[in-house]
Amino acid sequence: LKRSSSTSSTVSYLTSRGFSSAPAPERKVTVLGAAGGIGQPLSLLMKLNPLVSSLSLYDIAGTPGVAADVSHINTRSEVKGYAGEDQLGQALEGSDIVIIPAGVPRKPGMTRDDLFKINAGIVKSLSEAIAKYCPNALVNMISNPVNSTVPIAAEVFKSKGVYDERRLFGVTTLDVVRAKTFYAGKAKVNVADVNVPVVGGHAGITILPLFSQASPKANLSDEEIIALTKRTQDGGTEVVEAKAGKGSATLSMAYAGAIFADACLKGLNGVPDVIECSFVQSSVTELPFFASKVRLGKNGVEEVFGLGPLTDFEQQGLEALKAELKSSIEKGVAFVHGN
Numbered sequence: 300l301k302r303s304s305s306t307s308s309t310v311s312y313l314t315s316r317g318f319s320s321a322p323a324p325e326r327k328v329t330v331l332g333a334a335g336g337i338g339q340p341l342s343l344l345m346k347l348n349p350l351v352s353s354l355s356l357y358d359i360a361g362t363p364g365v366a367a368d369v370s371h372i373n374t375r376s377e378v379k380g381y382a383g384e385d386q387l388g389q390a391l392e393g394s395d396i397v398i399i400p401a402g403v404p405r406k407p408g409m410t411r412d413d414l415f416k417i418n419a420g421i422v423k424s425l426s427e428a429i430a431k432y433c434p435n436a437l438v439n440m441i442s443n444p445v446n447s448t449v450p451i452a453a454e455v456f457k458s459k460g461v462y463d464e465r466r467l468f469g470v471t472t473l474d475v476v477r478a479k480t481f482y483a484g485k486a487k488v489n490v491a492d493v494n495v496p497v498v499g500g501h502a503g504i505t506i507l508p509l510f511s512q513a514s515p516k517a518n519l520s521d522e523e524i525i526a527l528t529k530r531t532q533d534g535g536t537e538v539v540e541a542k543a544g545k546g547s548a549t550l551s552m553a554y555a556g557a558i559f560a561d562a563c564l565k566g567l568n569g570v571p572d573v574i575e576c577s578f579v580q581s582s583v584t585e586l587p588f589f590a591s592k593v594r595l596g597k598n599g600v601e602e603v604f605g606l607g608p609l610t611d612f613e614q615q616g617l618e619a620l621k622a623e624l625k626s627s628i629e630k631g632v633a634f635v636h637g638n
């Protein structure tokens with residue numbers, strides 16, 4: 300059996316024709332923040348996915364244009380644009396998957412936590428709407444700081460009595476995408492064959508790539524592994540600095556978001572052995588949320604995998620990230636409870 304996207308490096312629908320001969324079930328995917336830097340290319344990539352039958356594009360403004368544009372592409376899904384809060388319910392109703400790239404991105408010198416003030420409120424109100432209009436949807440959280448926005452969504456869903464830990468995901472796929480690219484470059488192996496698990500969280504040192512478990516194997520020195528780890532952790536900042544005030548990763552993030560949503564769709568459709576890394580509710584460590592490999596299925600998360608054997612360097616990285624990740628999680632929880 301071919302594993303899903305974690306072992307393939309491209310999204311198959313990008314290279315195949317839009318219309319698939321196999322009948323796929325009806326699936327509605329909604330993008331919240333669809334007119335943004337990530338939202339627009341992500342909407343394009345979701346329009347190319349033959350597993351999507353209905354594509355719902357929501358933003359506070361600008362979505363009619365994005366929707367009209369994307370809707371002319373001759374692929375399966377029917378596209379609808381929704382703008383403004385009074386249309387949010389309609390946008391969400393009946394969604395199988397809700398992808399959230401809504402909120403402000405970083406500027407040079409900012410950490411992801413600096414975004415908390417604005418994005419926490421956005422994520423909280425969008426989560427309230429999801430709880431009301433599509434409580435059974437799988438939620439793919441892209442808005443930063445993911446280490447806090449996922450706990451925020453969880454607390455909102457709990458307060459509304461609709462929380463199912465199997466249906467809430469922090470999207471950390473971009474960390475995996477970067478780790479694969481950087482590893483392939485250093486190890487001089489074909490990037491299409493590379494797999495690297497990335498665990499922990501999605502900010503700075505909480506991003507912990509496990510290069511000892513990378514495949515194909517390569518004989519990299521300790522110095523090379525340290526450099527690769529740091530580059531993966533700082534990958535977002537590399538883009539923020541290169542864009543010099545014009546935002547953060549949008550194109551690579553859209554690609555990563557499309558890979559992760561495609562994996563969720565495959566899981567929902569009963570494709571076996573769909574495995575991706577994601578920041579989910581977890582008992583892998585003592586922290587309530589943690590990113591690791593998960594198996595996706597008809598209910599969302601079917602299995603959360605442990606970390607496997609770690610090198611001393613990785614073990615140290617794991618211990619070092621826990622305090623920051625714990626406080627980011629607690630900050631999200633406290634935000635919802637108003638303290």
Ligand code: NAI
Pocket residue numbers: 331332333334335336337338357358359360400401402403404405414418421425440441442443444445470471472473474501546547548549552
């Ligand atoms: P952007 O500013 O270009 O777009 C954000 C969009 O969200 C805008 O169109 C805005 O109108 C919309 N928005 C704001 N409030 C909203 C609301 N209440 N409801 C619906 N839409 C709303 O920002 P960009 O570059 O697309 O980044 C979006 C988020 O993704 C940021 O928080 C950024 O930090 C995060 N991000 C996450 C990554 C990850 O690996 N998880 C990687 C890169 C960025």
